Amino acid sequence: MKDVIIIGSGVIGSGIARELSRYSADIVVLEKGDDVSVGTSKANSGIVHAGFDAVPGSNKAKYNVAGNKMFDELSKTLDFPFRRNGSMVLCFDSADIGALQQLYDKGVANGVEKLSVITGEEARKIEPHLSDKVVACLLAETGGIVSPYELNIAYAENAAVNGVKFEFCKKVTNVSKKDGTFEVTCADGSVYHGRTVINCAGVHADEINNMVCPEKMHIVARKGDYILMDKTAGYLADHTLFQLPTKMGKGVLVTPTTHGNILIGPTAVDVEDKDNVSTSLEQLNIVFDKASLTVPELSRRTIITQFSGLRAHEDCDDFIIGESSVEGFYNVAGIESPGLSASPAIATEIAGQVATKLQLKLNSHFTETRKGIPHFATMSNTERQKLIDSNPLYGKIVCRCEMVTEGEIVSAIRRPVGAKDLDGIKRRTRAGMGRCQAGFCTARVMQILARELGEDMADVTKCGGESFIVEGRTK
Amino acid sequence: MIAKNLVIVGGGPAGLAAAKSAYDCGERDILILERESELGGILNQCIHNGFGLHTFKEELTGPEYAARYIDEVKKRNIEYKLSSTVIDISSDKVVTYVNSTDGLVQVKAKAVVLACGCRERPRGAINIAGMRGAGVFSAGTAQKLVNIEGYLPGKEVVILGSGDIGLIMARRMTFEGAKVKAVVELMPYSSGLNRNIVQCLNDFDIPLMFSHTVIDIKGKDRVEGVVIAEVDDKLRPMPETAQFIKCDTLLLSVGLLPENELAKNASVALSPVTGGAEVDDTMMTNVEGIFQCGNVLHVHDLVDFVSQESENAGACAVKYINEGAEKCEQVTIKCTKGVRYCVPHKLNCDDNFQSLNFKMRVGNVYKKVELTVTADGVKVYGKKRPVVTPGEMENITLNSQQIEQLKKAKEIVISLEGGQQ
Known part of the structure; x- marks a missing residue:
């Protein structure tokens, strides 16, 4: 009998595993892929959002702002690439400056620090390759960038060192509760019994939830195409550059990565097939054209690859976090943007809830730090x-x-x-x-x-x- | 830090020929740095024949051709280091390399010959959309897997691009029992050698589809097929012509790029056309004492020309070590009317060559043209060609008298005259 069965080893599942490994408990992580970080966590913008975007009072706002603050410390403890490069939301039309101000107000309401609205000219002083069509921008100094899969891997390695078992190629096909404990069945026929289950199954979290919970969930896989550019293009942007959403649509971002490349994207297309991570030429062209509005000097010659990632969008449009109506079954679902930014705060919260529930004792052998691969x-x-x-x-x-x-x-x-x-x-x-x-x-x-x-x-x-x-x- | 007169970066055909020639010009303090565990460079995986017709007047395989030069280098006891990767070159010619036995070593060189070859253009650079499973290889990677490692990448193959490695691999995969379903070429002509189209495709009934490209890749874990489409005259795919081809492997032979990251660190100025350095007639870059030759300078069609060019670079590097750089006027060679580029890019007015070789490529297929060299509008040289194609390098040699005329000119122009596209 396991104390905790975690389904999914993305940044959420691995993060919770690591935080729970602070306690003496028998924990297993079931992952359908053959490695950690093979779903949404590996293919996203790699942004640690400041937290001005989410609706005040929502889980997204709460965990984003809290999570953001944890990254400096966490990146040192677990040795993964993170940089607080700051974000800018760009406004291209003076008629939209009102919307920029609203975003600022929302940020303040969410408790985001170091926000300011600056002119286009001031913005270009900080980012010299910015389009001269930018008239104003919201500068969020607390925005950052992280290598998402390296954060995920760091979490998993540290969890494993502290006793968590990771089981791969374990696609969960059923979850049921009998006599107060859970039975989790995998496609390969293996069965796990646990006192609690934490559902961190990303775009598939609705399927897992619906196996055991009377309250049904519906998650749409929202696909986004990205283009990665060579490090030789790295000089083009230092901040993460968002476009202010307008009636013309949501823009795409231009950001440096923690390794010095430039990443542009994503688009947003809802897809039926939750394994469909194909890119499309049409979407890639949209990404490039929109990103060129922010940084006109972008050149197709520096493209080195493209990819797409799926975001888990739940119909309620917010993170679903915590114990469900089925006692001992926890959901961490609908974790789309700003999920990566929120992940450290979510991990701490859920680990705390489960530890309380199971009355876990602290693990006296817990090793808090992890040293990454020499670079x-x-x-x-x-x-x-x-x-x-x-x-x-x-x-x-x-x-x-x-x-x-x-x-x-x-x-x-x-x-x-x-x-x-x-x-x-x-x-x-x-x-x-x-x-x-x-x-x-x-x-x-x-x-x-x-x-x-x-x-x-x-x-x-x-x-x-x-x-x-x-x-x-x-x- | 150690000191060397001449450091040659790369132990492939270019580096070996440069070393041999430098030695024969009297230089003894030479070090070749090679990142692979053997000398010979890319020739080691080119086990097909057709090498050496110009240099040795016989048909050799790649490894045989390499062996001739390796023997010459070994006979001369020229020092070389294997499994040694150069990680930095500074503009004052400090070469930093690493390997497992010496660790990290810095070498202060009097002259450096960059002979580090080229790499293949990957999928991302040509923006092919679709799934990202296994089974998409650059042709050279597939060649390495088959010829060096002894593994077959797949059984049903589509090849995008008709570069020479793609053509060679079409035949090679066929020999190994794979079915090559099509070679798909974006342009209305091939960028490979005509002899390779005949010997590698036609002889095996492999269809070559011009003006087509791959627009989608299907298959989750492994490639299950590709969608190809015809392109219009602006090279845009026409969706109504899309067709699915079932395959498990897509090979890409869509161009080679000189590998110039090291050169950039050393402030070597690069040509936007070739991707290699802009060199003078001594093969010297804009950075004094740094020379380039072979595929790092511009992508060649035949290794024979790589050797020839590199021997010149080796000899000129020795002359530089002994006599220093020439401080003289330079004339830049201008390429127009179908000629994309010419190497060398400029002439030193004080150089005294008995003959000079110019290598160039054209931008399209042209018939019945004359390749001409003019000095201030006066024709110095002309060579009638029944047909020129982008896949075959044009090669002309001028004598001392013609060179004299060029050096006096303010403007040298190389162009294609007459003829039709």
């Missing part, structure tokens, strides 16, 4: 030399574009909740994330994965399941 590319030469001295594998560069060494890749595989496939390596080390998009390093990373995991290269996948890279041996 050769951003080190000084002295640090690099020291690292190679400690392990010669750090002297072998595997990914040229992002300067990732074999030592980093091996570390990514051997860590708790380690990488098992190419995408897992990419999210943990950035190998394959650069301008050649894994053209050079694919074969090498496959070799390392096969060697470390004791498999044949033909068993190596891109992202689990049937995503085998090669068909088999040649003749």
